[in-house]
Amino acid sequence: SQQGEEDPQALSIQEGENATMNCSYKTSINNLQWYRQNSGRGLVHLILIRSNEREKHSGRLRVTLDTSKKSSSLLITASRAADTASYFCATDRDTGGFKTIFGAGTRLFVKA
Amino acid sequence: SAVISQKPSRDICQRGTSLTIQCQVDSQVTMMFWYRQQPGQSLTLIATANQGSEATYESGFVIDKFPISRPNLTFSTLTVSNMSPEDSSIYLCSARQGRGEQYFGPGTRLTVT
Numbered sequence: 579s580q581q582g583e584e585d586p587q588a589l590s591i592q593e594g595e596n597a598t599m600n601c602s603y604k605t606s607i608n609n610l611q612w613y614r615q616n617s618g619r620g621l622v623h624l625i626l627i628r629s630n631e632r633e634k635h636s637g638r639l640r641v642t643l644d645t646s647k648k649s650s651s652l653l654i655t656a657s658r659a660a661d662t663a664s665y666f667c668a669t670d671r672d673t674g675g676f677k678t679i680f681g682a683g684t685r686l687f688v689k690a
Numbered sequence: 691s692a693v694i695s696q697k698p699s700r701d702i703c704q705r706g707t708s709l710t711i712q713c714q715v716d717s718q719v720t721m722m723f724w725y726r727q728q729p730g731q732s733l734t735l736i737a738t739a740n741q742g743s744e745a746t747y748e749s750g751f752v753i754d755k756f757p758i759s760r761p762n763l764t765f766s767t768l769t770v771s772n773m774s775p776e777d778s779s780i781y782l783c784s785a786r787q788g789r790g791e792q793y794f795g796p797g798t799r800l801t802v803t
Contacts, residue, residue: 608789621733621782621794623691666732670789676721678784678792680733 584667588685597654599684601667602647608670610643611678612652615664624652624665659690692717692785694795702801703773710769711798713783718763723784724756727797733782739766773802 584601591597601610612624625641627634627650634641640653654661666683670676693716703709713722722739737745737758745758760766770777778801786792 611792613794620796623791623793626791668733668792670792676786676789677723677735677738678786679735680725682732 584665584681584684586684587682588687590687590689591657593657593659593688593690595657597657597661597686597688599652599665599686601650601652601681603650603667603669603681604648605669605671607645610641610650610670611668612639612641612650613666613668615666615683617663621666654686657686657688659688662686662688691791692719692787692793694783694785694793696781696783696795696798698798699796700799700801702803705774705802707773708769708771709773709800710767711781711783713766713768713785713795715764715785717787719785719787720763721786721788721792722760722766723786723792724758724766724768725782725784725794727780727782729779736768736781739768770800773800775802778802 609628611626613621615621625634625636627641627643638655643650664683664685666680668678668680670678695714697712724736725733727733735748736751737747739745739758739760741760755771757769780797780799782797783795
């Protein structure tokens with residue numbers, strides 16, 4: 579069963595705009611990871627944020643984590659057409675081993 | 691980061707047959723997993739591949755249907771047995787070292803006719 583839910587399910591923006599995707603989860607976690615998947619291709623790991631961290635940056639990506647609200651957000655700044663993809667959050671539960679459970683994903687479309 | 695390869699990359703199989711998917715990691719890893727991704731959907735965890743012991747299956751997945759082997763710290767196989775069209779999906783191998791980043795193979799696209 580899926581641990582997290584992303585919103586929005588789909589997002590369409592213009593190139594140059596910022597894109598924000600949110601992820602909520604249900605149980606306590608050790609860490610949360612964000613992935614990108616281009617259509618028909620494999621998963622690309624973007625960022626891992628641990629439960630004791632509140633924010634991480636990687637290039638144009640900014641991830642926040644609020645464990646009190648059981649939520650995370652992924653911000654992509656100055657989006658490009660190449661950012662068009664599905665984005666997934668995945669949580670590593672605090673119990674039940676090291677397995678990682680994925681959310682439903684957000685489909686991002688960046689218009690040139 | 692770990693580099694993961696899978697074979698085959700895709701296959702078309704007849705119902706009732708079985709297919710074994712191989713997963714090779716370029717370094718020793720603590721954990722290996724198998725996921726399934728239906729078209730347009732998210733990833734669903736099938737099982738955790740345990741080295742030297744039986745895999746740990748998630749709810750809805752059973753060993754008779756999806757036998758898994760993991761003979762060492764870099765290799766695992768997933769067999770999809772007695773296939774039906776409902777098994778058509780992308781099967782992904784994944785690996786992580788401890789609580790670090792989790793990486794994925796390119797996937798095996800299976801079509802059952």
